Every structure is written in C-alpha cells, then in structure tokens.
Amino acid sequence: MSLRKAAVKTSTIIIIALVLIIIAAIAGYYAGAAVAPAPPTTPPPKPQLIIYHWWTAGGEKEAIDAVFSVFKEANPEIEIVENPVAGGAGAVMKAVIWGLLASGTPPDTFQVHAGGELKEYVDAGYLDVVDSVWDELGLEDVIPGTLQAMCKFEGHYYAVPINVHRSNVLWYNPKIFDELGIIDKFGDPRTWDLDKFIEVARYIKENKPDVAPIAMASRNKWPLTHLFEVLLVLRGGPEVYAKFWTGMFDYKNPADPVWAAVKDVLKALAIMAKEGLFNANHPELTWDQAAALVYQGKAAMYVHGDWVAGYFMSVEAKYGEEWSAAPFPKAVFILLSDSFNMPKNAPHPDAVTAWLKAVGSSEGQEKFNLIKGSIPARVDVAPAYPDPYRPETADDFKKSTLVPSAVHGGISKEAFVTEMHNIVTSLATSAATGADIDTLVDASITQIMQAIDRTGLPDFWKGYTIDYFITKR
Amino acid sequence: MIASSLKEKLIFLAPILLITVILYIMIATSIYVSMSDWRSYKISLNFVGLRNYIELFSNPRFYAALRNNIIWIALFMIPTSFLGLVLAYIMVSTGKELIFRTVFLLPTAISMTVAGTLWVWMYASEGAVNTLLKAFNLSFLTKPWISDPSTALYALIFVTIWQYLGFAVIIFEAAIKGIDPSLIEAAQIDGASSLRIFWDIVVPQVRHGFLVAVPLLALSALKIFDIVYVATRGGPGLATDVLGYFMWETAFWGRFMADGAAIATIIFAISLGIVIPYALIALRRWFR
Numbered sequence: 001m002s003l004r005k006a007a008v009k010t011s012t013i014i015i016i017a018l019v020l021i022i023i024a025a026i027a028g029y030y031a032g033a034a035v036a037p038a039p040p041t042t043p044p045p046k047p048q049l050i051i052y053h054w055w056t057a058g059g060e061k062e063a064i065d066a067v068f069s070v071f072k073e074a075n076p077e078i079e080i081v082e083n084p085v086a087g088g089a090g091a092v093m094k095a096v097i098w099g100l101l102a103s104g105t106p107p108d109t110f111q112v113h114a115g116g117e118l119k120e121y122v123d124a125g126y127l128d129v130v131d132s133v134w135d136e137l138g139l140e141d142v143i144p145g146t147l148q149a150m151c152k153f154e155g156h157y158y159a160v161p162i163n164v165h166r167s168n169v170l171w172y173n174p175k176i177f178d179e180l181g182i183i184d185k186f187g188d189p190r191t192w193d194l195d196k197f198i199e200v201a202r203y204i205k206e207n208k209p210d211v212a213p214i215a216m217a218s219r220n221k222w223p224l225t226h227l228f229e230v231l232l233v234l235r236g237g238p239e240v241y242a243k244f245w246t247g248m249f250d251y252k253n254p255a256d257p258v259w260a261a262v263k264d265v266l267k268a269l270a271i272m273a274k275e276g277l278f279n280a281n282h283p284e285l286t287w288d289q290a291a292a293l294v295y296q297g298k299a300a301m302y303v304h305g306d307w308v309a310g311y312f313m314s315v316e317a318k319y320g321e322e323w324s325a326a327p328f329p330k331a332v333f334i335l336l337s338d339s340f341n342m343p344k345n346a347p348h349p350d351a352v353t354a355w356l357k358a359v360g361s362s363e364g365q366e367k368f369n370l371i372k373g374s375i376p377a378r379v380d381v382a383p384a385y386p387d388p389y390r391p392e393t394a395d396d397f398k399k400s401t402l403v404p405s406a407v408h409g410g411i412s413k414e415a416f417v418t419e420m421h422n423i424v425t426s427l428a429t430s431a432a433t434g435a436d437i438d439t440l441v442d443a444s445i446t447q448i449m450q451a452i453d454r455t456g457l458p459d460f461w462k463g464y465t466i467d468y469f470i471t472k473r
Numbered sequence: 474m475i476a477s478s479l480k481e482k483l484i485f486l487a488p489i490l491l492i493t494v495i496l497y498i499m500i501a502t503s504i505y506v507s508m509s510d511w512r513s514y515k516i517s518l519n520f521v522g523l524r525n526y527i528e529l530f531s532n533p534r535f536y537a538a539l540r541n542n543i544i545w546i547a548l549f550m551i552p553t554s555f556l557g558l559v560l561a562y563i564m565v566s567t568g569k570e571l572i573f574r575t576v577f578l579l580p581t582a583i584s585m586t587v588a589g590t591l592w593v594w595m596y597a598s599e600g601a602v603n604t605l606l607k608a609f610n611l612s613f614l615t616k617p618w619i620s621d622p623s624t625a626l627y628a629l630i631f632v633t634i635w636q637y638l639g640f641a642v643i644i645f646e647a648a649i650k651g652i653d654p655s656l657i658e659a660a661q662i663d664g665a666s667s668l669r670i671f672w673d674i675v676v677p678q679v680r681h682g683f684l685v686a687v688p689l690l691a692l693s694a695l696k697i698f699d700i701v702y703v704a705t706r707g708g709p710g711l712a713t714d715v716l717g718y719f720m721w722e723t724a725f726w727g728r729f730m731a732d733g734a735a736i737a738t739i740i741f742a743i744s745l746g747i748v749i750p751y752a753l754i755a756l757r758r759w760f761r
Binding site for chain 1: 491512513514515516528532533534593596597598617619620622623625704705706707708709710711712714722725726727728729
C-alpha cells in the first residue's frame with residue numbers, strides 16, 4: 001500500500017513537473033519571439049573566433065586555411081572554431097546563420113556575398129559597422145568604387161571583401177575555334193555583341209553538328225540566369241543592366257527602353273533553346289559538368305564565371321589547347337565578392353576585428369586568392385598568378401567599367417533573382433518544346449513585371465541610384 | 474491491477490501530451506506567420522490578414538506545383554500500395570520472406586538524397602537506364618528522362634515508388650499474416666486458384682492494411698521535397714515543381730517567410746483532407 005502511495009506521489013510530482021515544463025515552453029516561446037535575448041554575460045575561458053563559411057570543396061578549403069594561418073601568426077592566442085557548412089553558394093548555410101542571428105546567438109563572423117545579399121542582413125539590423133577596419137587598413141584607397149558600394153550602406157561599411165570573381169567570361173575550346181576559323185571570321189570574342197554571339201553559335205551548329213555551340217547546365221537553374229545576366233550587359237550596357245536588376249526603371253510601362261533590351265536577351269535565350277544551340281542534356285547537368293563539355297571538345301563555348309578557370313586547372317585541362325577564355329564583353333566587369341562581417345553581439349568582438357584585418361590585409365588577400373582562383377579585392381595586391389587567365393582579369397578589374405553581379409548576390413534582391421531562375425528556365429524549356437518564341441517572351445516579360453512587384457524589388461534599393469553601383473571607366 | 478487510476482493514465486499520456494502541445498504550438502505559430510508581413514531576415518509579425526494567400530492564389534506557379542503534387546499522390550500511392558500487396562502476397566505464399574524483405578526494404582533504407590543523386594546519374598541521357606534499354610534493343614524507348622519536361626515528373630515519381638515499395642510490402646505482409654489461415658485453406662480445398670484467393674479473400678481481408686498504407690503514402694507524396702531539390706530543383710522549367718519545394722524556396726531562398734508559411738499551411742490543410750476521412754473510418758471501426 002505504501003509502495004502504491006509513493007508511486008502516486010511520484011506520479012503527481014511528474015505530472016506537475018510536466019505541466020510546468022509545458023507552460024514554461026509556451027511562455028518561453030512567445031517571450032522569446034517578443035524580447036531579444038540578452039547578450040551572453042560570462043566571458044569564455046579562451047579567446048575564440050567562431051566563423052561560418054561554405055568553402056568545403058577542394059581548393060576552397062586550402063584557400064581559407066591560408067587566411068587562417070595569416071590570422072594565427074598575428075593572433076596565436078585565439079582559437080579558430082570553424083563551422084564549414086557545405087552547399088553551393090551557401091544555400092544551406094544561409095538558413096543556419098539566419099537561425100543563429102534571429103535567436104540572438106550570432107557567430108563571430110560569417111561569409112556573405114557583398115552587395116544585396118549583405119544588405120539584407122544590414123536591413124534586419126543584425127550587423128555592426130566595421131568602418132574602423134576600413135580606415136585602419138586604408139581600404140578605400142585600394143578597393144574600387146563598386147566594391148566599396150557593395151559593402152557600404154547608408155554611409156557605413158558592414159563587411160570586408162576577401163576576393164573578386166568575374167561573372168562575364170566566355171570560355172571556349174581553342175581547337176574548335178581554330179578549326180572553324182571563328183576568330184578570323186567573327187573577330188575577337190571580347191568585342192562581340194549579342195547578335196554576333198548567336199551568329200557564331202549558329203555557324204558552329206551548322207559546321208559541327210555533333211558539337212554543342214553553347215554549353216549549359218540548368219539542373220540547378222541559376223547558370224541559365226547567369227547567362228541572362230551576362231547577355232543583358234552585352235546587349236544593354238551597364239546602365240540598363242543596373243536599372244533592370246534594381247527595379248529602378250518604369251517597369252510598369254512596357255515601352256521603357258530597359259524592357260527592349262530584356263526582351264532581346266530573352267528572345268536570344270529562347271532561340272538558343274529552340275534551335276538546339278545548347279547541349280540537349282542541360283537540365284541534368286551542374287555548372288562544372290557543362291564546363292567539362294568545353295575542354296572535352298563536346299561544346300564550343302560556355303558563358304560562366306571565372307571559377308571555371310579553377311575547375312579547368314583542377315582537372316589539369318591544358319590552356320590554349322583544351323580551353324581558352326575571353327572577357328565577355330571586355331569593356332565591362334561584372335563582379336562578385338565574398339566578404340566577412342561582424343554581427344551585433346558577436347561573442348568575441350576583438351577576435352573579429354583581428355580577423356577582418358587579416359581578411360583585408362595584403363598578405364591574406366594574396367594567399368587566399370592565389371589558391372582560390374579569384375583575384376584580390378585590393379588592386380594594390382598583385383600575386384604572381386600561375387595561370388594565364390587571371391592577369392588579364394586583374395588588369396580589367398582596374399580598367400573596365402564595374403557592375404555587381406545579380407545572380408551572385410551583388411546588385412539585386414534574392415527573392416527576385418529566385419523568381420528569375422524559374423522564369424528564365426521555364427522560357428527555355430517551353431521554347432525547346434517548339435512553342436512560339438514571341439508569345440513566350442511576352443509571357444515572360446509579364447511574369448517578370450509581376451515578380452518585380454511581388455518581391456518588392458524597387459523598395460529594396462530605395463534611396464540609392466544606379467550610379468552608386470557602377471564604376472564608369 | 475489492469476484498471477489503473479486516472480493519475481497513472483496521465484503519466485503514460487504525459488509524453489504524448491507534451492509532444493502534441495509542442496506540435497500544435499508550431500502549427501499555430503506557422504499559421505499566424507502565414508498571415509504576417511515577415512518578408513526579410515528580420516522577424517516581423519504584423520498581421521496582414523489573408524494578403525499572402527490572395528497573392529499566392531494569383532501566382533501561376535502555385536497551381537503548377539499543386540497540379541504536380543496531385544499527380545504525384547495519384548501515380549505514387551495507387552501503384553505502390555497495389556504492388557506492395559501483390560509482392561507481400563507472393564512473399565508470404567512462397568515462404569521466401571527473408572529474401573523478399575531484404576531486397577525490397579533496401580531502397581527504403583537509402584536516404585532520398587542519395588537515391589535522388591543515384592537516379593539522376595541513371596536517368597542521364599547517357600546513363601544506366603538508356604544504356605540498358607539500348608542493350609535490350611529497345612533504343613526506341615530511350616529518352617532524356619529528366620531533361621524532357623514531359624517525362625521528368627514521372628521519372629521522379631518512379632523513384633519514390635521504388636523507394637517506398639518495401640514500406641508497403643511490410644505493411645501488407647503484416648496484414649496478410651493476420652488473415653485467418655482456415656479461410657485460405659477452405660478455399661484451397663474448394664479448388665480456388667491463387668489468383669482467385671488473392672482477389673476474393675486476401676484483398677477484402679487486408680482492408681486495414683490499405684487504411685494504414687494509403688494515407689501514409691499519400692502524405693509522403695504530398696510533402697515530397699528532397700528528391701526534387703536534389704534532382705531537378707523543380708525543373709526543367711516548373712515541370713517537377715511541388716508545393717514543398719516552392720515553400721522552401723520562398724521561405725529560405727527568397728526570405729519571404731510569411732509566404733512560405735502560407736504554402737506550408739496549405740500543405741497542412743490538404744494533409745488534413747487526406748487524414749480526416751481515414752481517421753473517421755478508423756474511429757468507426759473502433760467504436761462500432
């Protein structure tokens with residue numbers, strides 16, 4: 001009997017405890033949503049740097065490790081706590097970081113694309129100003145205007161860029177080009193316009209039907225939008241490009257000149273899909289598989305960012321024989337950049353400052369970019385590039401007109417870019433099945449207009465002008 | 474001893490109560506978020522009524538995804554449960570249960586992400602599926618399975634059937650074993666064929682197996698996400714887009730959390746539409 005009583009007593013306690021836990025959970029949940037959690041009060045025993053990045057692939061990892069070694073030299077007492085989250089362009093990491101920031105437990109610093117993607121964190125009030133690092137390193141003197149603009153919002157810097165990639169490059173197979181006499185016939189790809197590009201593709205298709213004129217990979221959708229981005233600069237120039245991606249034009253008026261350029265580019269993409277100028281299996285390939293088609297001689301050209309150079313070198317494809325590259329167009333440099341920042345309430349602000357200094361230092365930039373396949377954000381750093389591609393890019397970065405990439409988080413709003421992926425791939429898919437191109441293009445324009453509205457794109461850049469993003473040269 | 478006190482009942486109910494309460498808090502929060510203006514990294518819970526739903530219903534992509542989900546449910550649930558039953562019957566009647574179970578349960582044990590990656594390779598224009606077809610002189614059947622918008626959806630649905638078949642087999646195996654053996658023996662003595670026994674005795678006797686398998690399979694198809702993400706991202710175009718992927722892209726890629734929550738709420742409502750009839754039938758059986 002007494003045993004039973006004891007059991008009943010225990011059960012009463014358990015029930016009360018459970019009810020309390022439930023009530024506490026409910027209360028805590030709603031209180032948590034309303035009140036920002038307090039910053040941690042107890043200092044950690046050993047200084048740390050808690051860092052999140054998405055560089056896990058071969059080459060990338062070694063590159064960030066090189067910056068860690070620069071940081072360690074200057075700050076041997078700080079322990080680096082790495083949290084690499086794999087997944088192309090941080091698709092997975094962004095969700096992780098969002099959770100940490102929203103719950104008030106930010107890391108010390110995390111990787112983010114400079115530009116619109118960074119601005120989304122700034123707008124949400126998650127990041128601290130890092131003006132002092134820029135001042136101390138004198139970065140304003142060595143980082144070009146467009147890249148400054150991509151880190152600077154409402155007069156303050158919120159990130160330090162570590163590298164620069166170029167989005168607009170034409171990769172081509174020199175053997176196929178020589179065989180068909182493309183450059184003799186059509187001139188240097190650096191000077192081609194949109195019509196010439198299609199003309200060349202058709203010429204290749206006609207004379208070498210077993211080779212895909214333009215390599216494409218749309219399994220992850222974005223490489224097609226990437227081509228759209230490059231062709232928009234090619235057709236409309238940097239101003240039209242910037243107006244389109246920021247929504248800073250009379251987008252409700254179909255007669256606005258920006259739409260004329262967009263229409264031409266959409267039409268070009270539809271023609272490429274309909275006439276079979278892409279490799280037929282593009283919906284099952286990823287960007288690197290499309291690049292492989294070029295050096296293997298299965299495709300003649302590929303419009304993609306310059307991480308392709310890193311890929312070609314990693315598979316030991318021979319420059320000049322299996323691949324070659326031309327800025328496309330030469331006069332404009334569409335750039336993207338990875339950067340690091342300091343979240344508000346970062347647990348180790350001193351370590352972050354030291355880290356950002358390592359990131360912005362000449363030594364850090366040189367070591368990182370040599371391995372990563374990109375070029376330094378600082379124009380005063382000139383590593384001895386082992387490859388033939390990067391010296392020209394580095395030179396163009398100083399001399400060409402600069403605009404930020406839209407597809408890679410620079411100039412647009414990600415919600416809009418995501419909609420563009422679906423609109424552009426749907427257009428190409430329907431065109432390939434033989435639908436009428438003009439009807440498809442008109443439908444796409446209507447969809448883009450709705451997407452601009454739906455995603456609030458013009459409001460995102462309220463208070464900015466397109467000149468802010470363009471470094472004219 | 475069996476007649477336990479109310480308190481003892483409560484002790485055993487407590488864990489499920491706790492889980493249920495947390496679940497309902499999350500559902501309620503999600504529904505509230507779907508009626509808020511949370512459209513950036515910053516949490517924002519200002520009430521906007523049904524605005525997000527109205528915008529969603531005016532978005533053609535929603536209907537494309539919904540249509541694909543409905544096709545997915547129909548073309549996945551029916552063959553999987555029927556094939557599962559047939560295989561389970563063959564398995565039990567031949568007595569080769571161990572081999573069958575191992576063979577059919579293996580795909581179920583593989584994660585959808587791995588299965589998706591494997592099948593993308595196999596479906597490739599020069600992949601295993603087309604190579605096999607050519608080897609058997611069936612070249613006229615070769616197709617760019619996931620590059621062609623007219624076959625991509627069905628190709629992915631097939632992968633889910635392949636994955637879930639083992640699950641259906643296990644459910645029906647248990648159901649078939651619950652049939653009174655004297656029924657089958659009596660039919661055999663009367664000279665009924667295996668097919669006739671299957672159709673007239675097994676199928677009617679395993680109705681409760683369908684009651685378990687059908688809603689679970691339908692729910693799996695409704696919330697499908699992983700294979701679409703891995704294999705096609707909803708492409709080519711929107712050919713394989715589904716509500717689950719649309720929700721993820723909206724909420725996490727576009728940072729339109731409120732709109733993503735609205736899609737989630739719609740998925741939830743549809744799942745209720747699947748579960749409620751099932752629950753009613755089940756309850757009627759229990760309280761008859």
